Amino acid sequence: MNKVLFFNPRSAEAKHRFPNSIMAVAASIDNRFEWALVDGNWEKDPFEALAAYLRTGEYRYIGFTVMPGPQTKQAIPIARKIREQFPHTIMIWGGYFPSNHAGIVLESGDVDFVINGAGEHAFPALLDALENNKPYELIKNLVFRSGEKVIKTAKEDLFDQDPLPSLPYDKVDQFYPAGQHYLGKTWMGNRTMAYHSSIGCPFTCSFCAVVPLYEARWKAKSAELVYKDIKYVKDKWGADAVEFHDNNFFVSEKRAVEFSRLLRPEQMNWWGMARIDTMNKFSDASLAAIRESGCRMIFFGAESGSDKVLQALDKGGTQNAEQILQFAERMKQFDIIPEYSFVLGLPADTEEAVWEQIIFDINFIKQVKKANPRTEIVLYTYSPVPTEGSELFEKVKAAGFVYPRKLEDWCNPQWEKFDLRKNPLTPWLKPEMIDYIRNFETVLNGYYPTASDIRLNSPKRNMMRLLSGLRYKTNFYRFPMEIKLLQRIWKYRQPEIQGF
Numbered sequence: 001m002n003k004v005l006f007f008n009p010r011s012a013e014a015k016h017r018f019p020n021s022i023m024a025v026a027a028s029i030d031n032r033f034e035w036a037l038v039d040g041n042w043e044k045d046p047f048e049a050l051a052a053y054l055r056t057g058e059y060r061y062i063g064f065t066v067m068p069g070p071q072t073k074q075a076i077p078i079a080r081k082i083r084e085q086f087p088h089t090i091m092i093w094g095g096y097f098p099s100n101h102a103g104i105v106l107e108s109g110d111v112d113f114v115i116n117g118a119g120e121h122a123f124p125a126l127l128d129a130l131e132n133n134k135p136y137e138l139i140k141n142l143v144f145r146s147g148e149k150v151i152k153t154a155k156e157d158l159f160d161q162d163p164l165p166s167l168p169y170d171k172v173d174q175f176y177p178a179g180q181h182y183l184g185k186t187w188m189g190n191r192t193m194a195y196h197s198s199i200g201c202p203f204t205c206s207f208c209a210v211v212p213l214y215e216a217r218w219k220a221k222s223a224e225l226v227y228k229d230i231k232y233v234k235d236k237w238g239a240d241a242v243e244f245h246d247n248n249f250f251v252s253e254k255r256a257v258e259f260s261r262l263l264r265p266e267q268m269n270w271w272g273m274a275r276i277d278t279m280n281k282f283s284d285a286s287l288a289a290i291r292e293s294g295c296r297m298i299f300f301g302a303e304s305g306s307d308k309v310l311q312a313l314d315k316g317g318t319q320n321a322e323q324i325l326q327f328a329e330r331m332k333q334f335d336i337i338p339e340y341s342f343v344l345g346l347p348a349d350t351e352e353a354v355w356e357q358i359i360f361d362i363n364f365i366k367q368v369k370k371a372n373p374r375t376e377i378v379l380y381t382y383s384p385v386p387t388e389g390s391e392l393f394e395k396v397k398a399a400g401f402v403y404p405r406k407l408e409d410w411c412n413p414q415w416e417k418f419d420l421r422k423n424p425l426t427p428w429l430k431p432e433m434i435d436y437i438r439n440f441e442t443v444l445n446g447y448y449p450t451a452s453d454i455r456l457n458s459p460k461r462n463m464m465r466l467l468s469g470l471r472y473k474t475n476f477y478r479f480p481m482e483i484k485l486l487q488r489i490w491k492y493r494q495p496e497i498q499g500f
């Protein structure tokens with residue numbers, strides 16, 4: 001039987017976490033195929049590490065997981081080298097980048113198959129077909145080339161998560177001892193683990209990359225199973241905090257509360273992502289139970305303070321500006337820090353309208369801070385994802401925005417910045433607007449330094465606040481060099497780039 005080699009390209013500079021994407025698909029073939037893992041986060045020369053396995057001649061299949069940004073930067077050139085030096089290897093990519101950009105990935109000629117969305121059924125089915133020379137054309141969630149054509153098969157319904165095979169923690173530990181590699185020091189704990197307890201999201205926000213993959217579907221592991229996995233990692237490797245990487249952990253109030261009750265005796269801090277309108281419906285008793293179990297901070301997509309923009313973003317219809325402010329206020333009584341992300345720089349009919357929206361949202365963010373100064377703010381600039389058919393994406397295309405035409409172009413520094421949602425190449429967003437947003441961000445981070453930076457002690461925080469106060473209060477954000485200098489010296493962290 002041929003073996004399978006998995007590659008997790010470098011995704012962060014530090015604080016590496018369990019490669020959950022690879023672990024989910026590796027679990028699905030664990031009892032049928034021998035497999036090995038190369039984690040680009042831990043290899044000086046990841047190509048060499050992969051090549052060492054491939055030279056044995058035992059590995060016919062190689063699976064890459066690729067999210068946009070830094071992972072593409074490592075994945076693209078390495079895939080090319082593998083194609084050149086090991087041409088008989090069958091290369092299969094999965095994850096958000098290839099799922100959303102399958103055409104360009106396959107047209108490169110370096111990748112043979114893309115798994116579009118969930119891989120737990122599609123991947124073993126594909127390997128079975130290839131091993132046994134059977135047709136693969138009817139396997140769901142698959143994209144491949146047939147001559148010059150790119151063929152996308154039907155999407156599979158999301159399946160129940162509990163019956164899936166257990167995550168291969170012990171096997172991963174053999175390649176990269178988990179205690180030293182996958183539990184990091186964060187503001188929540190000394191040995192923070194990452195866990196992914198549900199797949200997809202039931203909403204259809206028009207700017208979000210999750211929508212084309214999971215088409216408004218969501219399936220979760222039961223509270224018991226999530227607890228069992230976390231307890232396993234705690235008992236075996238000493239995890240003392242958990243980051244939930246689910247797109248939307250809190251879809252079910254019942255599950256969140258059940259899980260909280262189970263976790264409470266373990267005394268672990270935790271963090272997850274949610275929607276404001278969903279959580280605002282949670283009872284006070286539920287929110288209290290969640291906090292008592294160790295939940296310290298929750299990430300919410302606030303997106304904008306304008307109801308018109310929220311509508312254009314298709315935020316589900318029930319989230320509005322008033323609610324965003326009130327909810328920030330409500331979280332104070334539970335001592336849970338709300339972490340609000342905003343998407344600035346959406347397309348509008350005129351340049352003035354783009355400016356107006358930016359200034360409006362910046363002022364709104366200041367209102368949020370007034371309502372609850374502990375609210376953490378994460379500022380993104382809108383980087384289009386191909387949410388085909390949405391009004392927003394139609395507007396984006398009409399404005400002349402185009403994605404790179406070749407896979408290797410995604411490695412250009414400008415497209416990397418696009419992925420980081422810091423400096424998108426959208427035609428309506430002028431450089432001075434980006435400067436304005438980034439300068440405001442610097443002043444905001446100076447006046448309200450993030451609670452998640454464990455290196456910033458009180459004197460440093462006070463110093464930054466003092467330095468930024470006048471600018472913040474007078475809306476003067478231009479050239480905040482003095483704050484930038486301090487942030488550089490103290491290596492101020494940005495959660496959205498450097499990991500949660």
Ligand code: B12
Binds near residue numbers: 064065094497
């Ligand atoms: C963890 C994570 C990170 C971490 C990386 C962790 C680390 N320390 O190494 C950090 C914080 C660094 C990060 C950063 C970024 N991330 Co990120 N990240 C995630 C997150 C939350 C979880 C990924 C994960 O483990 N999923 C769990 C697995 C089980 O799900 P999955 O990946 O979808 O895998 C399934 C399928 O896709 C498929 N599959 C996946 N891989 C493979 C491989 C093979 C071979 C096969 C067959 C199948 C397959 O099968 C799996 C099981 O069904 C996702 C959101 C999410 N919930 O997935 C965002 C997400 C992938 N990130 C995203 C982005 C944009 C980024 C950034 C580029 C930008 C940003 N500002 O956020 C930065 C890059 C900065 C940087 N320095 O790397 C976006 C991608 C959006 C898009 N346009 O496609 C996502 C979807 C978040 C979002 N909702 O917007 N990220």
Ligand code: SF4
Binds near residue numbers: 203
């Ligand atoms: S609620 Fe969040 S994860 Fe779900 S579609 Fe909207 S932005 Fe995406």
